[in-house]
Amino acid sequence: MELTQRLHVLVPAAGSGSRAGTSKPKQYQALAGMPLVVHTLKAMALIQGLDSLNVVVSPGDNQMGGVLQCHPSLSQVRVWPVGGETRAASVGAGLQALLDHGAAPGDWVLVHDAARCLIQAPWVEELIRCCRDDAVGGLLALPLPDTLKQADATLRVRATLERTDKWLAQTPQMFRLGLLQNALKHAGSSVTDEASAIEAQGLQPLLVRGNALNFKVTYPEDLLLAQCVLQARSQENPA
Ligand code: CTP
Numbered sequence: 258m259e260l261t262q263r264l265h266v267l268v269p270a271a272g273s274g275s276r277a278g279t280s281k282p283k284q285y286q287a288l289a290g291m292p293l294v295v296h297t298l299k300a301m302a303l304i305q306g307l308d309s310l311n312v313v314v315s316p317g318d319n320q321m322g323g324v325l326q327c328h329p330s331l332s333q334v335r336v337w338p339v340g341g342e343t344r345a346a347s348v349g350a351g352l353q354a355l356l357d358h359g360a361a362p363g364d365w366v367l368v369h370d371a372a373r374c375l376i377q378a379p380w381v382e383e384l385i386r387c388c389r390d391d392a393v394g395g396l397l398a399l400p401l402p403d404t405l406k407q408a409d410a411t412l413r414v415r416a417t418l419e420r421t422d423k424w425l426a427q428t429p430q431m432f433r434l435g436l437l438q439n440a441l442k443h444a445g446s447s448v449t450d451e452a453s454a455i456e457a458q459g460l461q462p463l464l465v466r467g468n469a470l471n472f473k474v475t476y477p478e479d480l481l482l483a484q485c486v487l488q489a490r491s492q493e494n495p496a
């Protein structure tokens with residue numbers, strides 16, 4: 258895939274995984290024989306036309322280096338120990354590291370949660386195809402499949418909301434590096450995805466239909482589901 262601007266991937270992996278109920282941070286939890294983040298990085302490494310693959314870890318992280326050493330196919334991954342208190346802070350610090358090490362503000366960056374370990378390169382390539390000529394950028398997302406309820410304070414249904422125009426935001430989210438860095442600086446640390454920061458600038462990111470299997474491993478049951486999918490894939494395509 259030919260792009261005029263360079264294309265970087267930034268994977269935030271500096272969280273503690275408190276909701277996953279694992280003894281270590283979920284990105285290092287073994288799934289189908291490999292740490293969760295290795296599945297994520299291996300899939301992202303297959304994207305056509307990538308210029309750099311980067312992962313953000315917390316400053317005290319002492320696991321990523323060893324994990325990557327065990328997987329020679331990931332030798333090109335650059336590790337930035339600049340993670341912050343929130344996902345937005347980790348992404349902001351990672352973007353700054355890229356800019357400080359030769360990336361240009363006009364380059365594209367694909368920010369992808371380490372915790373979405375079932376991502377597949379063709380899904381990302383479709384996002385790139387849809388966004389490469391776009392002035393704003395966009396994200397993988399899924400039309401809401403279920404009926405949407407609004408709750409009151411006592412957890413009783415206040416209303417059923419129209420769902421036809423509602424989408425679940427996934428990652429990767431693809432924006433120009435300088436635009437995103439500036440948007441995140443203004444949005445502060447509470448935004449939970451890149452698109453929210455871009456929206457706060459008055460811009461409208463493009464929604465590109467993703468895949469339900471690109472869910473984020475958040476709760477213990479997600480680990481079980483991800484493990485089943487990874488095992489099924491390895492039976493379909495034995496190494
Ligand atoms: N993340 C990060 N820095 C943070 C918080 C999160 O880089 N301070 C990363 C996580 O490692 C994960 C992604 O952002 O890959 C999505 O965040 P989430 O699923 O919320 O992960 P955690 O914050 O680790 O989990 P929890 O909220 O359950 O503690």
Ligand code: MG
Pocket residue numbers: 272344
């Ligand atoms: Mg979190």
